[in-house]
Amino acid sequence: MQDFLKKAKASSSVIATLTGAQKRSILEAMADEIASESGTILEANAKDMAYAKEHAISEALQDRLMLDAGRVADIANSLREIAALREPVGRVLDGWVTDAGFRVEKVSVPIGVVGVIYESRPNVTADVGALCFKSGNVAILKGGKEAEHSNRAIAEVLQGVLAQRGLPKEAIALLPDSSREGVASLIKQDKYVDLIVPRGGAALIRYVSQNATVPVVKHDKGLCHTYIDKAADIEKALSVITNAKCRRTGICGAMETLLVDEAVAVEVLPKVREAFATYGTVLRGCEQTRRIIDIAPATKEDWDTEYLDNVLSIRTVEGVAGATAHIAAHSSGHSDAIITENYTTAELFLNTVDSACVYLNTSTQFTDGGQFGFGAEVGISTNKLHARGPMGINELTTYKYKIYGDGHTRA
Amino acid sequence: MQDFLKKAKASSSVIATLTGAQKRSILEAMADEIASESGTILEANAKDMAYAKEHAISEALQDRLMLDAGRVADIANSLREIAALREPVGRVLDGWVTDAGFRVEKVSVPIGVVGVIYESRPNVTADVGALCFKSGNVAILKGGKEAEHSNRAIAEVLQGVLAQRGLPKEAIALLPDSSREGVASLIKQDKYVDLIVPRGGAALIRYVSQNATVPVVKHDKGLCHTYIDKAADIEKALSVITNAKCRRTGICGAMETLLVDEAVAVEVLPKVREAFATYGTVLRGCEQTRRIIDIAPATKEDWDTEYLDNVLSIRTVEGVAGATAHIAAHSSGHSDAIITENYTTAELFLNTVDSACVYLNTSTQFTDGGQFGFGAEVGISTNKLHARGPMGINELTTYKYKIYGDGHTRA
Numbered sequence: 001m002q003d004f005l006k007k008a009k010a011s012s013s014v015i016a017t018l019t020g021a022q023k024r025s026i027l028e029a030m031a032d033e034i035a036s037e038s039g040t041i042l043e044a045n046a047k048d049m050a051y052a053k054e055h056a057i058s059e060a061l062q063d064r065l066m067l068d069a070g071r072v073a074d075i076a077n078s079l080r081e082i083a084a085l086r087e088p089v090g091r092v093l094d095g096w097v098t099d100a101g102f103r104v105e106k107v108s109v110p111i112g113v114v115g116v117i118y119e120s121r122p123n124v125t126a127d128v129g130a131l132c133f134k135s136g137n138v139a140i141l142k143g144g145k146e147a148e149h150s151n152r153a154i155a156e157v158l159q160g161v162l163a164q165r166g167l168p169k170e171a172i173a174l175l176p177d178s179s180r181e182g183v184a185s186l187i188k189q190d191k192y193v194d195l196i197v198p199r200g201g202a203a204l205i206r207y208v209s210q211n212a213t214v215p216v217v218k219h220d221k222g223l224c225h226t227y228i229d230k231a232a233d234i235e236k237a238l239s240v241i242t243n244a245k246c247r248r249t250g251i252c253g254a255m256e257t258l259l260v261d262e263a264v265a266v267e268v269l270p271k272v273r274e275a276f277a278t279y280g281t282v283l284r285g286c287e288q289t290r291r292i293i294d295i296a297p298a299t300k301e302d303w304d305t306e307y308l309d310n311v312l313s314i315r316t317v318e319g320v321a322g323a324t325a326h327i328a329a330h331s332s333g334h335s336d337a338i339i340t341e342n343y344t345t346a347e348l349f350l351n352t353v354d355s356a357c358v359y360l361n362t363s364t365q366f367t368d369g370g371q372f373g374f375g376a377e378v379g380i381s382t383n384k385l386h387a388r389g390p391m392g393i394n395e396l397t398t399y400k401y402k403i404y405g406d407g408h409t410r411a
Numbered sequence: 412m413q414d415f416l417k418k419a420k421a422s423s424s425v426i427a428t429l430t431g432a433q434k435r436s437i438l439e440a441m442a443d444e445i446a447s448e449s450g451t452i453l454e455a456n457a458k459d460m461a462y463a464k465e466h467a468i469s470e471a472l473q474d475r476l477m478l479d480a481g482r483v484a485d486i487a488n489s490l491r492e493i494a495a496l497r498e499p500v501g502r503v504l505d506g507w508v509t510d511a512g513f514r515v516e517k518v519s520v521p522i523g524v525v526g527v528i529y530e531s532r533p534n535v536t537a538d539v540g541a542l543c544f545k546s547g548n549v550a551i552l553k554g555g556k557e558a559e560h561s562n563r564a565i566a567e568v569l570q571g572v573l574a575q576r577g578l579p580k581e582a583i584a585l586l587p588d589s590s591r592e593g594v595a596s597l598i599k600q601d602k603y604v605d606l607i608v609p610r611g612g613a614a615l616i617r618y619v620s621q622n623a624t625v626p627v628v629k630h631d632k633g634l635c636h637t638y639i640d641k642a643a644d645i646e647k648a649l650s651v652i653t654n655a656k657c658r659r660t661g662i663c664g665a666m667e668t669l670l671v672d673e674a675v676a677v678e679v680l681p682k683v684r685e686a687f688a689t690y691g692t693v694l695r696g697c698e699q700t701r702r703i704i705d706i707a708p709a710t711k712e713d714w715d716t717e718y719l720d721n722v723l724s725i726r727t728v729e730g731v732a733g734a735t736a737h738i739a740a741h742s743s744g745h746s747d748a749i750i751t752e753n754y755t756t757a758e759l760f761l762n763t764v765d766s767a768c769v770y771l772n773t774s775t776q777f778t779d780g781g782q783f784g785f786g787a788e789v790g791i792s793t794n795k796l797h798a799r800g801p802m803g804i805n806e807l808t809t810y811k812y813k814i815y816g817d818g819h820t821r822a
Contacts, residue, residue, distance in 0.1 A: 098777075099782075100777070215794070244820075352428060357811070358813055360814065361817055362816030362819045373509050385522070385796070401769070404771050406772055407772050410658055410777050
């Protein structure tokens with residue numbers, strides 16, 4: 001492991017100084033190779049699928065794991081899209097001349113060595129490897145055991161292109177020891193690894209956060225709220241909340257709790273029930289809600305539950321202050337929304353709620369790098385530091401100061 | 412402790428939403444109160460000084476600990492300077508309209524609850540408390556035992572002003588349990604604390620980095636290099652390197668190792684020895700250096716030693732590639748410089764060296780928030796993420812996305 005990490009660290013200075021044109025050309029070659037090695041990748045995937053069937057792995061997980069010619073073509077296309085992204089390294093973020101007269105330039109630079117831990121979908125191997133490469137970082141990838149053969153096949157294609165171009169294959173590498181012990185060791189190698197991004201279940205994220213000495217950017221749960229204010233346009237509200245809950249119930253940006261201003265609860269709640277009836281959504285309400293519409297009771301636990309399912313808890317609150325107080329107590333800091341036509345109420349909500357994304361009259365399901373216009377997404381950070389919310393390729397860079405003087409000495 | 416941290420967390424939403432005018436007025440009142448309570452602060456400081464003398468604490472440390480009327484006035488002035496800084500919260504960092512047509516605004520927001528661990532100088536209590544307050548953060552301060560009375564007196568003055576304005580005194584608080592156990596507990600309270608900044612000895616920083624579950628921004632050692640290239644202007648070189656080493660030898664931006672291009676070593680090294688002779692600097696050299704000038708030998712350990720003293724290690728290297736290779740192996744990633752008149756060599760060095768600050772023809776002692784024009788300094792980060800290099804008040808903020816739609820739903 002030490003030996004592998006030393007090589008990874010050493011290759012980071014090679015990757016960091018490639019030009020944008022070199023990286024684009026290499027990523028395009030990777031896309032071509034993925035397409036032409038489609039057969040090999042599908043053979044490897046068939047082994048993973050056989051393993052999954054033998055071990056009675058769930059249909060949902062099998063669907064995420066499965067590759068076919070179309071999905072391999074999608075992987076290649078995704079590499080081409082990443083190749084085409086604007087060069088993330090060397091952007092001048094700020095610059096000025098100091099009182100002493102020397103010039104300071106704050107420029108974006110790669111982070112260094114980035115470890116990503118993820119599950120199931122083999123396309124993540126290509127996507128994350130390519131995003132790290134495009135941003136000048138070395139990628140250490142640790143996929144799930146269930147996708148082992150597929151991930152290896154994909155990584156070997158990418159490494160083949162690196163080798164052809166005379167670059168170290170450690171620049172996009174699978175973690176050699178993919179056991180639990182391998183991960184335990186990786187997250188403590190702060191001498192060699194600059195960032196760990198855990199993308200996966202709550203247990204994994206908790207484990208990594210509690211034990212890593214390497215900085216961690218978490219992709220944690222999303223317990224998202226929408227608050228319907230007394231000044232809301234009801235038609236907009238119904239359209240936004242059904243989208244926020246039902247478009248896809250299993251994503252982290254899905255709404256889990258609806259808050260309704262008690263001033264309009266009698267008018268709004270029956271319409272809410274009617275709107276969600278179309279989607280078969282299970283509704284659970286607080287006491288006051290249940291005095292207006294006859295739905296199942298919400299328990300105390302409901303306010304802290306990320307259902308990731310077609311279930312919604314509903315609570316009435318005393319105006320925007322009641323909404324922000326509930327959100328402060330229960331939100332995961334991912335995405336929270338207000339529906340209102342009132343300017344002052346809107347700004348009060350947006351400024352008070354301490355979440356990565358705060359929405360006015362918009363579905364929380366928009367929290368997504370693609371929807372934000374970032375292109376391919378590294379993840380959605382629930383950290384407050386370094387990166388917050390959707391992470392695009394620029395969030396895989398940090399900065400340094402370049403200082404240009406002419407013999408300047410400090411007095 | 413839990414109870415204290417709950418109050419601190421709760422007060423963060425109050426502090427985060429104060430206006431710039433309110434914060435400025437409060438900080439000015441704090442400056443006035445520090446000045447008018449000068450007597451009380453000096454009495455408290457006398458207790459700390461008596462303790463220091465009893466326990467035979469070093470003269471240097473006693474000097475850092477000691478307050479007099481002038482130093483208390485400096486504390487008040489520093490608070491006025493912080494009051495006058497440009498409002499760091501609510502800066503619009505980026506903004507755009509997405510394909511779907513809703514507007515995204517990326518704005519700076521406070522981090523939340525910031526814990527700072529520091530030593531000796533009582534003025535840090537006021538400075539860091541005020542910087543956190545100005546940036547909308549709650550400050551939890553843990554000073555050294557030797558400054559206990561002075562720190563408490565200063566904190567009580569600041570808290571008195573908070574109380575007068577009806578604000579929670581936990582917004583600028585000393586850690587109630589200042590023992591080793593208190594620190595051990597603080598750095599694991601990720602539910603309540605958003606950032607820990609350890610400013611102190613290497614042992615403290617290592618301990619915090621290895622054990623914290625709260626994100627840490629380190630203010631770690633500075634093992635800084637200057638490389639004299641064959642295309643250097645020798646007069647500029649001599650002026651810059653003596654400043655980088657000797658202006659103050661005990662600061663983290665002081666040069667510890669001088670690298671000299673072997674192509675000009677015979678010409679340059681005698682002049683280097685002569686220049687440093689004026690300052691009484693102890694020189695230690697590699698073998699090749701010692702064949703040219705007769706100085707003590709440098710051992711392998713010298714290349715990894717932060718002397719913080721009037722000692723300099725000198726090594727000849729094979730051009731800029733030799734310099735960047737030495738720096739990659741031995742630098743602490745703080746500040747490294749090249750002296751050259753050659754454009755291509757300069758850019759190669761600045762782009763290759765992976766340090767927070769990379770200097771061309773400039774003394775590394777400029778790595779400082781004040782010199783960079785940031786005003787008061789929180790510290791100098793040796794992290795790669797969140798903040799890197801000199802940390803001003805803006806580095807005490809993070810960001811969030813405010814999204815303005817008009818009933819937008821995701822397809």
